[in-house]
Amino acid sequence: MYLLLFFPLLVLPALSVLHEERRSIPSSYARSLDPPAPDTPLPSPLRFFLQQSNVHLGPSALLNVSSPSSPFFRKHWTKKQVDAFFAPEPKRAEAVERWLASQGIPQGKIRRSRSGGSVDVHGLSVSEAQSLLNTSYSVYTHQERGTTHLGCTEYHLPEEVAEHVDFVYPTLQFDGHAHKQGVTIPLSARESAMRISGQEPKEKKRGKVGLGVPGSGSLPKQGEQLSTDQLNGGISVCGEFIVPECLQELYNYPAPNLSAPSYPSEHLGIVEYTPQSYLPNDLEMFFGYYLSPGVGERPTLYSIDGGYPQDEYLGFEYQGESSLDLEYAMALSWPEIPMLYQVGDLSGSASFGNFLNALDGSYCGENDPSVDETFPNSYWPYPEDCGTVPQATVISTSYNYNEFDLPVSYMERQCHEYLKLGLEGITVVFSSGDYGVGGNMGMCMDDTTGAMFTPSFPSTCPWVLSVGATQIPYGTTTPFTTPEVACEDVIVSGGGFSNVFSRPGYQDDQVAGWSDNYGPVGLGYDYNTDSMRGYPDISANGAGYVVAADGEFLLLYGTSASAPVIASMLAKINSELASQGNAPIGFINSVIYANPDRVHDIISGSNPGCGTKGFSTTPGWDPVTGMGTLNFEKLLEFYMALG
Ligand SMILES: *[C@@H]1O[C@H](CO)[C@@H](O)[C@H](O)[C@H]1NC(C)=O
Ligand SMILES: *[C@@H]1O[C@H](CO)[C@@H](O)[C@H](O)[C@H]1NC(C)=O
Ligand SMILES: *[C@@H]1O[C@H](CO)[C@@H](O)[C@H](O)[C@H]1NC(C)=O
Numbered sequence: 001m002y003l004l005l006f007f008p009l010l011v012l013p014a015l016s017v018l019h020e021e022r023r024s025i026p027s028s029y030a031r032s033l034d035p036p037a038p039d040t041p042l043p044s045p046l047r048f049f050l051q052q053s054n055v056h057l058g059p060s061a062l063l064n065v066s067s068p069s070s071p072f073f074r075k076h077w078t079k080k081q082v083d084a085f086f087a088p089e090p091k092r093a094e095a096v097e098r099w100l101a102s103q104g105i106p107q108g109k110i111r112r113s114r115s116g117g118s119v120d121v122h123g124l125s126v127s128e129a130q131s132l133l134n135t136s137y138s139v140y141t142h143q144e145r146g147t148t149h150l151g152c153t154e155y156h157l158p159e160e161v162a163e164h165v166d167f168v169y170p171t172l173q174f175d176g177h178a179h180k181q182g183v184t185i186p187l188s189a190r191e192s193a194m195r196i197s198g199q200e201p202k203e204k205k206r207g208k209v210g211l212g213v214p215g216s217g218s219l220p221k222q223g224e225q226l227s228t229d230q231l232n233g234g235i236s237v238c239g240e241f242i243v244p245e246c247l248q249e250l251y252n253y254p255a256p257n258l259s260a261p262s263y264p265s266e267h268l269g270i271v272e273y274t275p276q277s278y279l280p281n282d283l284e285m286f287f288g289y290y291l292s293p294g295v296g297e298r299p300t301l302y303s304i305d306g307g308y309p310q311d312e313y314l315g316f317e318y319q320g321e322s323s324l325d326l327e328y329a330m331a332l333s334w335p336e337i338p339m340l341y342q343v344g345d346l347s348g349s350a351s352f353g354n355f356l357n358a359l360d361g362s363y364c365g366e367n368d369p370s371v372d373e374t375f376p377n378s379y380w381p382y383p384e385d386c387g388t389v390p391q392a393t394v395i396s397t398s399y400n401y402n403e404f405d406l407p408v409s410y411m412e413r414q415c416h417e418y419l420k421l422g423l424e425g426i427t428v429v430f431s432s433g434d435y436g437v438g439g440n441m442g443m444c445m446d447d448t449t450g451a452m453f454t455p456s457f458p459s460t461c462p463w464v465l466s467v468g469a470t471q472i473p474y475g476t477t478t479p480f481t482t483p484e485v486a487c488e489d490v491i492v493s494g495g496g497f498s499n500v501f502s503r504p505g506y507q508d509d510q511v512a513g514w515s516d517n518y519g520p521v522g523l524g525y526d527y528n529t530d531s532m533r534g535y536p537d538i539s540a541n542g543a544g545y546v547v548a549a550d551g552e553f554l555l556l557y558g559t560s561a562s563a564p565v566i567a568s569m570l571a572k573i574n575s576e577l578a579s580q581g582n583a584p585i586g587f588i589n590s591v592i593y594a595n596p597d598r599v600h601d602i603i604s605g606s607n608p609g610c611g612t613k614g615f616s617t618t619p620g621w622d623p624v625t626g627m628g629t630l631n632f633e634k635l636l637e638f639y640m641a642l643g
Pocket of ligand 3: 257258259260261
């Protein structure tokens with residue numbers, strides 16, 4: 001009996017189980033009838049993404065160090081503790097490697113990532129990959145671009161391997177940006193998908209100066225320049241356009257000490273993706289008017305994967321974002337000099353995963369090559385940066401994707417990485433997008449039931465601080481007696497609810513309160529449910545910033561402006577805390593939601609999009625401006641009182 005029962009099991013081949021399947025392919029692709037030739041090389045290593053440890057314990061661990069009511073508030077973990085807690089158990093990589101060896105894959109072709117989070121098999125042909133995964137690859141052609149893509153619609157793994165593997169690449173993934181239609185910004189498709197907020201097709205409305213920028217694939221529209229007599233007006237200009245002094249006035253933020261000598265600090269890091277870059281001459285122009293001792297100063301450059309402030313490609317579409325971010329970050333941080341993380345080479349294909357690899361070596365090997373760049377590439381013949389740059393305590397990024405453009409697995413792993421940074425005391429700030437409830441370029445999800453809103457990632461990750469945009473109402477004069485309103489001038493504040501991430505506990509009360517009192521009853525269209533993560537969390541002015549870009553003074557609009565402004569102010573709090581030997585603010589969302597008296601509530605305006613009126617601002621949190629704008633002095637007091 002025993003022999004009969006066990007002996008046959010030992011000789012049967014490993015039982016292969018269906019691991020993942022996809023029921024449809026993106027409509028922009030068509031499958032070729034001819035299968036790929038069996039000896040075609042796989043376009044990238046076959047990557048097995050392994051199950052991570054303790055992922056389900058991450059949220060409570062983060063809230064434990066970030067809720068003001070917790071006894072462990074701001075008792076951040078060390079990087080070592082974070083890495084050890086989440087590191088995949090070695091048995092997972094070992095199980096995959098053992099199986100690969102049993103399938104005759106030579107040792108030399110198998111590489112485990114530094115984090116132990118993935119195992120790569122190099123140099124496979126299509127037929128070898130097919131037999132490993134018991135699948136059939138097909139060639140898919142993009143109907144507009146004509147590019148081809150290798151993929152499959154299901155694959156199998158033996159049971160004893162499947163339990164250790166999240167997913168395998170390349171299999172079901174399609175280019176994350178394949179659905180982005182009509183976007184033809186120069187350079188690669190990836191760069192165009194990672195759109196710069198602050199670009200919008202609508203004509204500007206304000207005053208006689210302004211700037212329209214690319215939308216729906218058109219080239220930039222550039223408004224009139226500002227004349228020099230418009231530049232020096234101090235805060236009397238704030239009703240018309242924004243200069244650094246206006247932000248001090250609006251947010252109770254101190255004027256810079258112009259007689260203090262500058263010094264580099266690690267409280268604020270600004271992330272830019274090449275070919276976006278600043279020109280030294282633009283900084284000089286801006287500082288000449290708005291930060292006289294800053295003339296000659298530069299942000300402290302940290303190059304990632306070949307990134308550098310390029311000056312080969314010039315024009316608003318290349319300098320707009322970096323000029324805006326860096327001119328205002330430097331003006332608000334003085335005398336501290338912020339860090340500039342310049343990511344990626346001239347191919348313009350680097351993405352968030354590449355930045356995170358450089359910031360945190362434990363994330364290396366977690367990239368999804370359908371979204372992130374793989375190095376070396378033809379521009380940068382070196383391995384990817386991996387844990388090579390210092391970590392700023394507040395990190396601001398004004399780039400974003402449509403949530404539906406990205407694989408869910410990519411967003412989940414990346415969102416978990418933002419959680420890990422929060423545990424270490426780092427505040428991760430993202431802009432919420434410029435198209436209201438619509439996606440980049442105003443795109444909406446098509447759903448059988450009608451228009452569906454398009455949330456923005458990473459704003460929908462519960463572990464980042466998402467920043468929307470406000471504006472000063474027309475005709476306001478200083479001192480400001482009218483509160484700001486939601487930004488609807490040229491751009492519209494991005495906001496709404498995720499389709500992927502659930503509502504985090506720290507926003508339960510505020511979002512439930514919004515639903516009960518102002519929930520979108522009878523809007524007459526679909527939106528994702530409010531049991532999901534709502535965004536933005538907070539806002540700052542995003543309309544009509546005076547910026548020097550590519551040799552001209554222009555006006556710029558976008559949550560692109562709002563994010564670095566919030567980040568600069570939070571970094572200032574960290575600087576004050578650090579000067580007294582105290583821990584940084586870290587993941588700040590719980591504090592913001594629990595302290596509505598330390599923000600200015602915004603109660604006028606809305607965020608139309610997708611052919612709808614969008615959401616309206618309301619008292620308390622709303623999916624247009626979040627909790628409102630910052631009252632810097634009051635938030636600083638909160639932290640200084642705690643020490
Ligand atoms: C391969 O997959 C097919 C289904 O697509 C299944 O019937 C078959 O048993 C699998 N082969 C092995 C060796 O597991
Ligand atoms: C909070 O953190 C402390 C210190 O690390 C730990 O002892 C405690 O168990 C944590 N509590 C929760 C709810 O995670
Ligand atoms: C400004 O900086 C100078 C030089 O470091 C210092 O002496 C002065 O006290 C500072 N002023 C204020 C108001 O902090």
